[in-house]
Amino acid sequence: MALTLRPLQERPTAARPVRVYEPEAIAAIAVECLRREVETWPKPGLVSHVDSGSHADMDAGTFRRSAIAIRPHLRALAEAGASGVAMGRLRIIGLEAEAAMLAATGGVNTHRGAIFGLGLLCAAAGAVSSGRGDSRMSLGAVVASLWGGDILDGPVLLRSHGSEVGRRYGAGGARLEAARGFPSLYEIALPALRRGAAMVADDSEAARVQACFALIAALQDTNLLHRGGPSGLRFAQLAARGFLAAGGVAQRDWREKAHALHKSFVARRLSPGGSADLLAMSLFVQTCETRSVPCPM
Helix, strand or coil: CCCCCCCCCCCCCCCCCECCCCHHHHHHHHHHHHHHHHCCCCCCCCCCCCCCCCCCCCCHHHHHHHHHHHHHHHHHHHHHHHHCCCHHHHHHHHHHHHHHHHHHHCCCCCCHHHHHHHHHHHHHHHHHHHCCCCCCCCHHHHHHHHHHHHHHHCCCCCCCHHHHHHHHHCCCHHHHHHHCCCHHHHHHHHHHHHHHHHHCCCCHHHHHHHHHHHHHHHCCCHHHHHHHHHHHHHHHHHHHHHHHHCCHHHCCCHHHHHHHHHHHHHHCCCCCHHHHHHHHHHHHHHHHECCCCCCCC
16 A cells, blocks of 8 residues: 655644754764664664665665765755755755765665755755744755755656656655655654654664654555565565554564564565665654644644
């Protein structure tokens, strides 16, 4: 079952939902969230500090080098957002970040999706901090309001996996998610982070695992479609839903069960990279916003 994405709608509130940070601090938070994502285990099929998951060409060290390499560009995106630039300039900075990533990893794509999604959130945080973005809105809603139309109207990368599976299977992918204000962050990831924290006290890794499984269960992850087609996507979603239905990280032996699912993903070469990107992005939003979900209408 594909997730139905819809624009976030928010009403003004007296409380500021987004904290104000300088561009360097915004970039530092973003890189820390990328580090926390790779330090989370077990995540089905994904790279972590424990193993390389379904990937033979990268490991946690590759991700760490990549995160360090793109940090200056994440700062540049925050500065660009603070300056009120158009989407075209953000794309140029994103391409520069991707070039730095590939140089640091020897041509391996570790963070292309994160550069896009997390980069837009960095730009939104910069816009809010400078007063160019509405401080009463979530970062996702700021992205949609400032750049939503241009995100969808921009050029399509013909050789990207997301574009390929979009043409083949009709998947909306990261562009549609961003244009609509990242509803998966606010409707799936952040609530799951809160539930995971309540289930297992003093274990932030458990909360991150809960959020990762919640994202896999709901998303039409283009990375899964690229590697496994519709059958691979269905397998991943059903496996994640089964883990959650059994109690998620509230189960006494949740790590063993999550590890078993991790091995089943690796055996099928499945890797839900889109869910991993959104996990890092949800950690960024959780850090930057004083409230983690939009106000009810």
